[in-house]
Amino acid sequence: MNPQLGAALAAEEAAIYAYGVIGVRLNSRGDETEARTAERAHRGRRDYLVARLAQLEASSAPSPAGYELPFPVTDRASALKLAIQVEDGVAQAWRPVLPVTGGNDRGTALAAMTEAAVRATRWRRLAEVTPVTLPFPGRPERE
Amino acid sequence: MVLTGAVRMSVTGHSRRRVLGLGAAGLGAAGLTGCGLFDDDPEPPPVADPLQPLLDEATTLAAAYDRAIVSQPGLAARLTPLADDHRAHATELARLIGAAPPSAAPSGAASAPADDAARTIAALRAAEQAAQKSAVAACRSAPAGRAALVGSIAACRATHAEALR
Numbered sequence: 435m436n437p438q439l440g441a442a443l444a445a446e447e448a449a450i451y452a453y454g455v456i457g458v459r460l461n462s463r464g465d466e467t468e469a470r471t472a473e474r475a476h477r478g479r480r481d482y483l484v485a486r487l488a489q490l491e492a493s494s495a496p497s498p499a500g501y502e503l504p505f506p507v508t509d510r511a512s513a514l515k516l517a518i519q520v521e522d523g524v525a526q527a528w529r530p531v532l533p534v535t536g537g538n539d540r541g542t543a544l545a546a547m548t549e550a551a552v553r554a555t556r557w558r559r560l561a562e563v564t565p566v567t568l569p570f571p572g573r574p575e576r577e
Numbered sequence: 578m579v580l581t582g583a584v585r586m587s588v589t590g591h592s593r594r595r596v597l598g599l600g601a602a603g604l605g606a607a608g609l610t611g612c613g614l615f616d617d618d619p620e621p622p623p624v625a626d627p628l629q630p631l632l633d634e635a636t637t638l639a640a641a642y643d644r645a646i647v648s649q650p651g652l653a654a655r656l657t658p659l660a661d662d663h664r665a666h667a668t669e670l671a672r673l674i675g676a677a678p679p680s681a682a683p684s685g686a687a688s689a690p691a692d693d694a695a696r697t698i699a700a701l702r703a704a705e706q707a708a709q710k711s712a713v714a715a716c717r718s719a720p721a722g723r724a725a726l727v728g729s730i731a732a733c734r735a736t737h738a739e740a741l742r
Contacts, residue, residue: 525732532716532724540724544716548732555736565658567736569665570729 435534436492442546443483445527447497449476452520455503459513465560469517472553476524479546486539514561521554522568529572547572626674628723631715631730632667634708639663641704645697652694656701659737666730673726702741709734 453473460466487493507513528547532540551571558566642660646653671677712731719727 529725529728532728533721537717541713541717544713544728544731547728548735551732551736552739555739559740564654566740567658567662567733569662569733570669570726571732571736572725572729 436490438531438534439483439487442527442531445524446476446480446483448501449520449524450480451501452516455507456513456517459507459510461510468556475549514557517557518554521550521557524550525572526574628670628674628715631712632670632676634711635663635667635670638704638708641701645701649694649697662733669726698741702738705734705738709738
């Protein structure tokens with residue numbers, strides 16, 4: 435389960451970084467609250483993963499010093515687009531944890547994946563993207 | 578009789594023994610209706626797959642959306658993608674457990690006549706929340722090979738509840 439947890443950690447770190455960039459381009463109170471809440475959630479999941487990997491005595495790969503964004507974030511529209519992509523990516527990183535865990539570990543992974551999917555839906559609604567849901571959150575586009 | 582027993586079992590989780598007991602208790606009735614327990618029937622009733630209830634739920638939810646769209650056409654744009662998600666779940670689950678793919682929605686399923694959009698949405702949202710809970714439970718007890726698909730279905734139901742807020 436360690437490689438899967440490590441990949442989830444990488445996704446959470448990337449999400450925390452991305453929300454720093456996203457927050458700068460949001461300009462309404464509602465958007466900003468949403469972004470702050472999301473970033474806090476990702477920090478919580480990051481801390482959980484760091485602790486769990488330490489318990490398992492697994493060395494997590496050091497997080498890279500910088501992240502490359504998939505596209506430049508220059509305004510609210512591109513910030514919302516990135517937020518959607520980040521949450522979809524986090525859900526995709528947690529999904530492979532499900533088969534390799536059981537009990538509470540699986541429950542935590544499912545909660546993390548579900549919360550990311552719900553945030554992606556909230557961002558889609560704010561961005562007026564339709565449909566606001568995916569049939570199989572966390573499933574990679576091509577499987 | 579047998580069918581009723583099987584449904585009862587999947588809904589309430591009664592043990593097989595209990596269900597068989599009920600079947601035996603109903604022997605007289607079975608004889609009357611000629612649904613012979615003593616007929617030569619070498620095939621034992623198939624044991625339902627643990628994911629059958631999840632499949633049934635997906636089919637029922639899709640049908641609930643279809644009815645809501647009929648009674649509230651103004652909600653069609655919002656509800657149709659959600660109904661489609663449930664149909665996609667039903668198709669995947671049927672393939673996974675080797676069940677017949679769900680056919681058309683069961684007609685005449687009990688549902689309060691929806692007289693306004695807000696109540697329709699609220700009822701669907703409550704149904705999604707309940708369905709999410711059962712999918713979470715199914716994911717937690719699923720074997721490794723099924724955990725990802727069932728987990729995605731649980732997450733999708735949560736996003737539906739969000740979309741109906």
